[in-house]
Amino acid sequence: MAMNLKNSSSGGNLTSSPSYNSFSSLNLSGNSFNNGSGSGSGSGSGSNEYIPLCFSKDVFTSNTFEVDQFISDCRKRVNLESVQKDLREYSKHLDSELIELINKEYQSFFSLSTSLVGFDTILNEFSISQSSIKSEIKSFNNEIVKVRGLVEDKLNEKKSIEQKKKLLQLYISISETLNNMNHLFDQLYQLTHPNDFKKINNNNNNHTNNETNINDGDVLELLIDRISNSFYQIQNQMSSLTNDELKFNIFQSLSLKIMDLSNKIEEKVEPIFKESLKRFINVNNNNKEIVDDNNEKQNKYDERILLVCLKTFQTIDKLNVPYKLFKTLIVKPRLAQIVSLRNLEINKSTTDGLSQIYNSIIEFLKNQCSSFFDISNLINNNLKEKQSNNNNNNNNNNNNNNNNNNNNQINNNSNNNNNNINNNNINNNYNNNIILYNNYNFISQSVLPEIDESLGFFKQIFATGIPDLFYKNYYLTFNFIQSIEVNFLTNKELLTQFRQSSSYSSLWKKWNFAVYFQLCFTNIAQHFEFNYLRIPLFDQLTLPTNNITNNNNNNNENNNEFYLKSTDGLRLSMDKCWSNSNFIFDLSSKFFKLFLQLIARYDTFISDTLIPLELELQQQLQQQQLQQQQQQQQQQQNIGDSVIKITPKSPPSLSNQSPISSSTTLNNKQSSPENFIYIISDIYKIKSKISTNYKELIIKTIGNHQNQHEILNLINDGILESCKTLEQLIPRISIIIENHLISKCLEPIEIISTLRSTYRMTNKPVPTKPSIYVSNLISPLEILINNKASSLHFIPPEIKLNWAISVLTPVTESFKNAATNLIQSVTQSNDIINKMVKKSKPTTTTSGGDMSDMDKISLQLYLDVDKFGLYIQKFGINLLTFEPFLGLKSIVEPFKKLILNQNK
Structure with a gap:
């Protein structure tokens, strides 16, 4: 078949070779072409389109076109010669289309060539102008960089000058504050001169003199408060300095002066606090008596003085001073009177007075010290509010800083640097406020150390070798400490500090829990071992009587819950582990372990009784199997003779299992294997009690705890494992009963x-x-x-x-x-x-x-x-x-x- 493709522009045609025509009818690429008339000749109108036979023309415009892949795909369909010829024909077709396009758009091509005449000259001129502008811009940029560098240097210089100026102003301000504080110390000295101080603090009956003293007391309160505020101001100013700035000589000298100032404040305020504290506590000690208005005013005055003094000690970060004074002047003398051998040993060589000692201490703290504790709590509450306000202010400052930073992006660098310095100062002040202040906790720092020290002199309180006395005194102490926590440590932070204090740990370390538990272990375990487990199993078995009615049987069962004394002994021993006369919370894990060990010992006791019976039963079964084998062999040999006789003798046992004799190990008349059923009954009863009653008792006794979920899991797992161990006895006993039956x-x-x-x-x-x-x-x-x-x-x-x-x-x-x-x-x-x-x-x-x-x-x-x-x-x-x-x-x-x- 022949194929002609006519070119409309040249009038020539492309004739395919015979070898090419041989593939035309196969249509290998799946494409077809239309020549207009269907006869294979072109119409000359340019509408004919050449379509290759062995490939698609779209493959060349694909983004993933690769020559090697293209050749490989074509070779799968035709040989390379056909591909080459087809490519040539397609190339000629593309050339003819290009010529046709040029002929069709000839006017456009001509106009384009005419319009491009002289355009190269214009481009050259534009290039020269562009180069000139570029050089001018570059030189201008260099000038700008130079000017910018000069401006930045000047700004940095100005920043340095302003920073130094601020540091100098800060130094001057701190120095002025120090000078003002020296004037305040002079006024304080004049006011607290020994003669004047006695006059101020003397409780006169004359109403006029007392009014004068109170007015002077107001001045004293104001002076101490001003000293505290001035020192606080100096601390804030110093906290605004960076570590590098603090290394300056002028500020190092200031730091030394501030340390001396702190010691001087302590020296001036301590005697005032001491006298006011004594007077305030003495007034509260006599609160049951009728006091007049003058004494009441004096008490109010002392309360205000104590408040400002405590605030001052808090500001200079010397809380140990009021702690020490309160312990030495108030707590120690009173506890020396309360905690004495005479009060402890009401009866000779006893500690019967310990309960009264603890009650007296609680009464002392409530009646004489509670007002002072209220003052310290007031300072703690003010501190909490102040810290809360500082947090809010800091958040607001951070928000303002963010807004300022957004606005300052369009400002100069100098303003940005100044703002950053101010922001850093604010943040430093905030952080310093948190570090400066600590809560007062006189219970944990003054009262508890003295209690621990006073009790330590009386070793008989801790009664290591007497479990009952140890338990009694321990729980008296435990309830005493708990009463202090409930009445005086309502704040969670104060309670945490109290329990984390060294005196708290020292007080509980005096109680030798290890020795106490060892004594309890010996008492419980040995009593169970010697009183119940040394008796043979069946000797302690109490069998129910037969001649009783069902009702009487039920009553007997209620009165004697278990048939084995060892089972009843196990119940009593487990009760002791969680009784109010033995259990201590700190030994919870050890008592629970002892609880499980008692169950395991009971299981071992019954298991040891079963072992010889099981061994004897096993031996009898082996002998029985041997006898059966011998009988079967003898029966097969003599079967002929045995059937000839008309009246033969009775043959030997025809059963496949001969009777097993009763155990010779058990010589007690109650030791029949049938009585094992009572042992099984006891096992089920005690197992039921362990999994229900004792489980609830243990959880209730231990109480709530931080790791409550973990503790419950441990208890459940331990009890479940013990019950499984007891259950494993049932099949062993059942085998003995079954073989006997x-x-x-x-x-x-x-x-x-x-x-x-x-x-x-x-x-x-x-x-x-x-x-x-x-x-x-x-x-x-x-x-x-x-x-x-x-x-x-x-x-x-x-x-x-x-x-x-x-x-x-x-x-x-x-x-x-x-x-x-x-x-x-x-x-x-x-x-x-x-x-x-x-x-x-x-x-x-x-x-x-x-x-x-x-x-x-x-x-x-x-x-x-x-x-x-x-x-x-x-x-x-x-x-x-x-x-x-x-x-x-x-x-x-x-x-x-x-x-x-x-x-x-």
């Missing part, structure tokens, strides 16, 4: 083999009732569960059901094996006898009818098995799901027709 229940199983001799050639009538041995198979289990276990309400029903299943499973299997062996033995004997006498019917028949001896034996087995199933149902076992009985039932089920035939 199995041995008892299997004792009548050999009677099954006697059915052969009962009906073999004896002309016995047809059986209509089950054998007596059936009830004997169930009797031991029935007595235990329905009689003994029925009165023990703490034994869960599922445990009783498990016992019944565990016991009846091997009993039923033994019943099945015995019945199977009996049927096989009788059948084989009949077959042999029939062969010997060559008769077609059984040797003997009953006189009452046509039923053979074999049928009678089979019918008796059916009646026995049916009755046995009724007994099993009484224990709550579903016969339809009890596999051992289903197997037994399947053996005798064919004999049911004998009953039907007899009824006919």
Whole structure:
């Protein structure tokens, strides 16, 4: 097939080669082209478009076009020669389109070429002008930089001068304040001259003289307050300095002067505070007496003086001075009178007076010192308000600083630097205010150290070797400290300082908790060990009496809650751990550990009793298995001889589990394995108490704590683990009980083999009732569960059901094996006898009818098995799901027709 592409501008055509035409019909690229008429010839109108065959023309305009990828894609479809030819044809097509476009827009191209004539000259002139402007701008910029540098130097110089000026002004201001304070000290000296001071502080009965003294006292209060404020002002001014500025000589000298000033203030104010404190406390000591107006005014005056003095000591950061004075002048003399050997030992060699000593201290603090504490609390509240205001002011200043910084961005650098200096000063002042002030806490710094020191002289208070006295005195001290906290430390910060003080720690370190707990541990643990655990388990077992009614039984159970003395001893020992006469909160973890150890010791006591029984039981089971193997071998060897005899002897036990003899280890008459049921009852009772009553008691006794959630988890985990340990005893005891019951229940199983001799050639009538041995198979289990276990309400029903299943499973299997062996033995004997006498019917028949001896034996087995199933149902076992009985039932089920035939 031929293909022609005509160029409208040149009139030429492009003819594809034969090799190229061979691919035209395949349309490999998925593209098609339209030549206008469909005949393959161009129309000359320029509407024909060339479309390559082996690639898309859009691939060249793609942003991800790569030559290697393009060649690789094309090679997958055609060979390289076809690609090359197709590219040439497409290139020629593009050239023809370009020529056509030029011809079509020729007028536009011509106009463009005409308009560009002389344009290069214009561009050259513009370039020269631009270079000239650029050089001018560059030179102007250099001048600006020089001027800017000069201006910045001048501004920095001005800034330095202003900063030095401010420092000089600050120095002058501080110096003037120091000079003013010296004048204040002179006035204070004149006012507090010994003669004048006595006159001011003397309590005269003359009303006129007293009014004069009070007026002078107002001046004294004002002077101390001015001294305090002036010193505070100096501190704020010094705090505005940076570390580098403080290194200047003038400010170093000022720092030394300020230190001397602080000592001078202390020296001047201390005697005033001392005298006012004595007078103020003495007035409060006599508050029960009638005081006149003059004394009341004097008391108000002393209160104001104490307030300004405390404020001053707080300002100069010397709180230890009023602490020391209050302790030495007020607390120590009074405690020396209260805490004495005479008051402590009301009765000789006792500490009966400790409670009265603590009450006297509380009364002293309430009656004589509470007013002074109110003054210190007032200062603390003012400090709190001041700090709160400073916080608000600081926040406002920060907001203003942010606004100023935004506005100052368009201002000069000098203003910015000045604003930054002012802002730093404000922030430094704020931080300094926080550092300067500390709360007063006279309880933790003056009262408690003296109490700790006074009590330390009397070692008998801490009674390390006497647990009861130790506990009594400890809780008296604990309640005393708690009373101080409640009455005088209402502020949370003061309470924290009180509990973190060294005197608080020292006071509690005097109580030797380790020795006390060791004594409690010895008392509780040894009493439990020697009084309860040294007695053999069954010797301490108290069995309930039989000849009592249900009501009496319930009353007996209430009076004697546990059957084992060791269980009751465990309860008493656990009670002691959390009793009000032993428990101390600081030993909570140790008492809880002792609580768990007591439970573990009780568990070990019972477990040690079970170990020899379990070993003996294991040995008996091994002997039983060996005997069974020997019996089976002997039975297989002698089976032929045993079936030839017409009346053989009763074979050995046909059960798969021979009876296990009672334990020889237990020689007590109460040590029957059946009595283990009372031990299980005790375990369930004490486990219930531990998981409910004692858990609530422990949580209530320990009380709320910071790590309450963590403590609750520890308590829950410990109690849960202990209860699991006790529960693990139940299966071990159950195995002993079950094996004992199995041995008892299997004792009548050999009677099954006697059915052969009962009906073999004896002309016995047809059986209509089950054998007596059936009830004997169930009797031991029935007595235990329905009689003994029925009165023990703490034994869960599922445990009783498990016992019944565990016991009846091997009993039923033994019943099945015995019945199977009996049927096989009788059948084989009949077959042999029939062969010997060559008769077609059984040797003997009953006189009452046509039923053979074999049928009678089979019918008796059916009646026995049916009755046995009724007994099993009484224990709550579903016969339809009890596999051992289903197997037994399947053996005798064919004999049911004998009953039907007899009824006919």
